[in-house]
Amino acid sequence: MNSREGLIPVVLGTAVTAAGLTLRGTDVVDRSIAWGVAGFGLAHVVLGAIDLVEHRR
DSSP: OOOOTTHHHHHHHHHHHHHHHHHHTSSSSOHHHHHHHHHHHHHHHHHHHHHHHHTOO
């Protein structure tokens, strides 16, 4: 399989960000934890995007 480097972190980061933003509106976890999960996901999106741009062929 020929996948571009950085694509997996971007996809995974998008899913984690969506989960964090979804948890933000519930009473399951504290809002600060939900924002932390969303920030963690956003960090993966940014780092994956950097890899995609750096390794463009």
